Amino acid sequence: MPPFSSRVYLLRHGELIEQGVLAGQTDFLLSELGRAQLHQACNELTNIELVQSSTLKRCSEFARSFSHAQQIPLFLTDQLREFNFGDWDGCKYDDLWQQTDSPGLGDFWQSPWQVTPPHGESMRDFYQRIATWWQTLLIDIASNRTQAQLVLTHAGVIKQLLGIICQLPKESNQQNIFSIGYGKLICIDIYIDDSDKAWPRIVF
Template identity: 45%
Template sequence: MQQTLYFIRHGEPLETGRLLGRTDMPASVSGNEQVFARLQVCDPIAQVISSPLQRCQTVARAFCESAGLPLQVDPRLSEMDFGDWDGQSYEALWQSTQSPGIGDFWQSPWQHTPPNGEQMSAFHLRLSDWWQEFTTTPSFQSTAIVTHAGVIKQLLAIWLGLPEGFDRHLSHLEIGYAKVIKVIVFFDDTGRAWPKVVF
């Protein structure tokens, strides 16, 4: 048995150049149109799951309404909470002299947590928990998940079996707005999930 998943990053936000984690900035009209178009060309989608943030949920809901599908919203698929940095411009963050700074975080996110932000270990754990739960009760239907780049990168680490605390892939992977990552999950006779990322 197998299940096909499409992880889709939200479209370009109304304002770019900002570190958006839990900041609930909507996507632009063109950004939502791009994601909607991606959803339409995936294999027939039977279910849709979305982050609760507007830049994901708005277009996911619009697609579900057009396709006659229910929408599942899961807060565990929200982007990482960057605390005091959340919503600030990258320019301001790079000019800041506080420690740790954004440069420290980008280089070693498991060792440096944004002020009042979510620890990388906690972010990784909530996505690991979500994946474990999702694959424990598979529907074997094609599923679209509208979420964030940080979420997809953490899930990639899980799918590839990277050791916890490994973070080099975070700065070496770029997942653009409205990009799609296809994953086929095979289930063996014991029910264990074997994900395969398809390029």
């Protein structure tokens, strides 16, 4: 098939109603500012053909309203959910830093590939979840010739995706060089060549 170009917009959810928490997979809602941040981010988006979203409410509620307003399909998936911090999920950062249990949050931040949160997700499983979703996305784009789509997700997910696109060593924790603010939109152009190979690039 002839080559073509597609565009994927990665959008982090807006500000949460709860502040200073390790949100993870806890289903917090957005604040009024958080909802406004998403509307502003999407104000000038055109030609979106599909919306994909994490199933967590801080992403999915806006995704539903946007897809309904634009009359375009919506696909909700657990693959786009944030990292599962297990027993730390939803806790205040201040409380977590004061805990003396082992492993602690500090241990995880320093060595996320060696330390798994109690009853949480391993970084290896998280990476594989995101990498699998990304490869499926590229195959779907090549098959369906999707011109543009919006993906609502979380900071941890976007950092992993940017690391994959930039071909960073996955166990180096270099993904943390990226800082993704609330309601921030990142554009990825994807060129599909005549052999259906995908060539993504980050557009600033």
